[in-house]
Amino acid sequence: MMQIRRLDTREADFDAQLDALLDRAPEAGAEVVRAVDAILADVRARGDAALVELTNRFDRRALSSAAELQVPRAARQRAWDALDAKLRDALEQAATRIRAYAAYQKLQGFEFTDGLGNRLGQQVTPLDRVGIYVPGGKAAYPSSVLMNAIPARVAGVEEIVMVVPAPGGELNPVVLAAAHLAGVDRVFTVGGAQAVAALAYGTQTIPAVDKIVGPGNAYVTAAKRAVFGKVGIDAIAGPSEIVVISDGASDPRWIAMDLFSQAEHGEDSEAILISTDAGFLDRVATAMDERLRALPRAGIVEVSIRERGALILARDLDEACAVSNRIAPEHLELAVDDPRALLPKIRHAGAIFLGRHTPEAFGDYCAGPNHVLPTSRAARFSNPLGVYEFQKRTSLIECTPEGARPLAAIAGCIADAEGLEAHAQSARDRA
Ligand SMILES: NC(=O)c1ccc[n+]([C@@H]2O[C@H](COP(=O)([O-])OP(=O)(O)OC[C@H]3O[C@@H](n4cnc5c(N)ncnc54)[C@H](O)[C@@H]3O)[C@@H](O)[C@H]2O)c1
Numbered sequence: 001m002m003q004i005r006r007l008d009t010r011e012a013d014f015d016a017q018l019d020a021l022l023d024r025a026p027e028a029g030a031e032v033v034r035a036v037d038a039i040l041a042d043v044r045a046r047g048d049a050a051l052v053e054l055t056n057r058f059d060r061r062a063l064s065s066a067a068e069l070q071v072p073r074a075a076r077q078r079a080w081d082a083l084d085a086k087l088r089d090a091l092e093q094a095a096t097r098i099r100a101y102a103a104y105q106k107l108q109g110f111e112f113t114d115g116l117g118n119r120l121g122q123q124v125t126p127l128d129r130v131g132i133y134v135p136g137g138k139a140a141y142p143s144s145v146l147m148n149a150i151p152a153r154v155a156g157v158e159e160i161v162m163v164v165p166a167p168g169g170e171l172n173p174v175v176l177a178a179a180h181l182a183g184v185d186r187v188f189t190v191g192g193a194q195a196v197a198a199l200a201y202g203t204q205t206i207p208a209v210d211k212i213v214g215p216g217n218a219y220v221t222a223a224k225r226a227v228f229g230k231v232g233i234d235a236i237a238g239p240s241e242i243v244v245i246s247d248g249a250s251d252p253r254w255i256a257m258d259l260f261s262q263a264e265h266g267e268d269s270e271a272i273l274i275s276t277d278a279g280f281l282d283r284v285a286t287a288m289d290e291r292l293r294a295l296p297r298a299g300i301v302e303v304s305i306r307e308r309g310a311l312i313l314a315r316d317l318d319e320a321c322a323v324s325n326r327i328a329p330e331h332l333e334l335a336v337d338d339p340r341a342l343l344p345k346i347r348h349a350g351a352i353f354l355g356r357h358t359p360e361a362f363g364d365y366c367a368g369p370n371h372v373l374p375t376s377r378a379a380r381f382s383n384p385l386g387v388y389e390f391q392k393r394t395s396l397i398e399c400t401p402e403g404a405r406p407l408a409a410i411a412g413c414i415a416d417a418e419g420l421e422a423h424a425q426s427a428r429d430r431a
């Protein structure tokens, strides 16, 4: 029997038990932060030389120069051409859907005239150059290439630089093919904190970018946190998570596999089912036992389900939503008859999958919305990766001589109160 914890919201210590489960989310420990700080300082000081040494050490490569990190455009084209036609077609369809969804996210500027005749507005411009981190340590995901690069292209970013580790020199050719499809400009086979450092500070081979996006392991996320300010970063997207809310009327085999779909990402993934039906929780537990055996990644699934999995019995669906809000999961499936009725009760989730026929896996590949989502409860305050992450806003102010006069009086008065004489005079010069 698989080991999975059972929780019941009626138990007096339920809150404490849930907190203990959520606390298992991996965070960058002091050791990781120390290691990352040393890597960042080394790449900043020594550039390519450090990049080569660190990549040889952490990715078991035998590079003699940083030039070997770059994957030529022709190699990406060859990877695309060599792809099985069915997979090429699936990637193209996924890319089309991701692009179409992204187009809706594009921020638009605005301008209006205030009551004094002054023009006020906001100009939206794409970032010049961005770095996308595609994880490649334990598994490399072509879908993550599409999810990172397509919104950047839709935003109008001039240059997209992709980094992806190639442990032992091995790089999934489908990742390269996806980079070709998404129109990535430059690809470098470097990962971890050293890749983030190179993108933030620039080296002789890798250009410095304006923003670094994409998920990664503890070293990658600690490095992104550390370089924030020098460059922009997106939300921190770590190990995958799924919460399913069920009324007990779904096929338990489907729900078991939905939980496994995120558990199979890694031993640190989180998979939680909340249901109002105790019998259904039993049936899902049985289905998990049956379906686990067929999975090639059964070992990983078993560990993540044991460490970060749970079957939670709730009094009703309202309470199930409240528990889910406390978890603020990356992905939330509403496997109920009327998911729209629950929607207003959900306040924190990276992506919500409505109804029994919408598995989270559609979102990972081809539904359209981005699969790079806030994890570790960051859905309380941050957003899915989207076109808006690759755009910035600039305020516009244009006064007429008449419109300037009243503003001069207001600004002058407040500047006096702040004791800033030059501000007051500059404003009153326009009165
Ligand atoms: N939320 C999302 O959208 C999403 C999508 C895909 C993957 N993920 C997550 O991203 C993560 C990917 O992790 P990964 O490890 O497979 O790949 P990764 O590319 O993030 O990390 C691999 C790199 O880590 C560095 N590294 C490994 N051990 C190190 C050490 N001891 N010291 C210093 N550096 C070290 C190496 O440089 C290596 O190249 C997983 O947690 C996965 O769940 C999240």
Ligand SMILES: N[C@H](CO)Cc1c[nH]c[nH+]1
Pocket (backbone or CB within 6 Å): 141, 143, 144, 239, 240, 241, 262, 330, 364, 371, 372, 373
């Ligand atoms: N579920 C992951 C994000 O949490 C993304 C992914 C890529 N491939 C499959 N799934």
Ligand SMILES: [Zn+2]
Pocket (backbone or CB within 6 Å): 240, 261, 262, 265, 364
């Ligand atoms: Zn996934």
